Amino acid sequence: MSRFEPKKLLIDPRKIYFGWWMTIAGGLLCFWGYAYHAYGFSALFKPISEELGFSRATTSVAASMTRFEGGIWAPLVGYLADRYGPRITVFLGIFLAGLGTMLMYFVHSLWSFYLVWGVICATGINIGLSMPLDVAITNWFVKKRGTAISVKWVFSGLSGVIGLPLIAWMISTHGWRATCVIGGAVLWVVGLPLVWFFIRPHRPEHYGLLPDGAKQSEQDESDSLQAGAAYAARIGEEEFTAKQAMRTAPFWLLIAAYMFHGALYPVMNIHCIPFLTDRGMDPLAAAATMSVYITASIPARFLGGILIDRISTPKMRYVLAGAFLLECGGVTLFLFNQESTFALYAFFILYGIGMGAVMPMTPVLRARYFGRKSFGTIAGWSRALTLPVGVLGPILAGWIYDTTGSYQIAFVLFAITLGIAVVIMIFAGPPKLLQSQPSP
Secondary structure, eight states, X not given: OOSOOOOOOSSOTTTSOHHHHHHHHHHHHHHHHHIIIIIHHHHHHHHHHHHHTXXXXXXXXXXXXXXXXXXXXXXXXXXXXXXXXXXXXXXHXXXXXXXXXXXXXXXXXXXXXXXXXXXIIHHHHXXXXXXXXXXXXXXXXXXXXXXXXXXHHHHHHHIIIIIHHHHHHHHHHHOHHHHHHHHHHHIIIIIHHHHXXXXXXXXXXXXXXXXXXXXXXXXXXXXXXXXXXXXXXXXXXXXXXXXXXXXXXXXXXXXXXXXXXTTHHHHHHHHHHHHHHHTTOOHHHHHHHHHHHXXXXXXHHHHHHHHHHTSOGGGHHHHHHHHHHHHHHXXXXXXXXXXXXXXXXXXXXHHHHHHHHHHHHHHHHXXXXXXXXXXXXXXXXXXXXXXXHHHHHHHHHHHHHHHHSSSHHHHXXXXXXXXXHHHHHHTOOOOOOOTTSOOO
């Protein structure tokens, strides 16, 4: 009797590889979840701060709490996704995110705002839409990993292009409280069934399949897991443990590069609409303008994933450095001509292209460098170690505005940090797995 029996899937994988169904389901979850909790917060920012009497720095704290908790939770969430599979963590995350979004209806004070948005919603989004979904996709794809992850990120981008204007319209017609109730209800009614039926807890080898839907030769079912590892090894993907990865210089160079790169993204998501309304735009026009950089990111998210699948591992860092450089160039161009509408749109387009390309490339580079074995744990520690910049960036930008009445100094700082990230990434070559390293 075989010691390993493949499990059954909901959909016949002989027709369409199940990994693609899982990717689409994850993309739909990201579409609605990020529409509220990434891009939508910029539309909610002023209505909440004005009704409840908060300063911009104070309001920014709730969003920074999302990143702070994401960093704190990340190592544990990554480990649990590696150990027990991603489905249970994604399900719990979507449940909490839906609950917290609906509870925003009852927020009337600073402490309740921080508790609901900064703790309940933040915990849900961090354990539901971040690493566990990347773990699921990384486990099911190797050669087509970039393409699969790019599909998820395209859906995330559409949340800013379609979801953000929809949220801004709902706020203008129904108020921000009712808008939050609608958002949370959709996460429960639509999101939870998607997780349960389409996010698989195991690698494809557990279902008698190979990554990417590749065909395998006749063999005993007991060899399925070994066949999957051999398939990944054929493209030079080595399996690091978390401890082994942390003993390599590339791991720490990547941490440094993403630390300097990571400040601007949360600032744009949170402060973009306030920044644009300060320039005289009404909130709906500002939401539409914000969607320019998100729209520019969508083809970059898709093409970036396809491109990275076709780039050899040693050259991947140069592609990422180029994407960082586009973001840096966009900010710098705007700083030299801040009154120009052309410079503003050029900034948004260049930033969007660079940012969009980085999104699918990052998990693919990490998986190509360190393998599937401990991907969630390694990604979790990476996020935790880059935590300070993502947390402090929006608060610092809000404080700079409260102090100077402008975001100019903040943009100068972000242009500098992006330039530093470009240089560090160039030197972050792939690691070598030393077989003499002890496994934990």
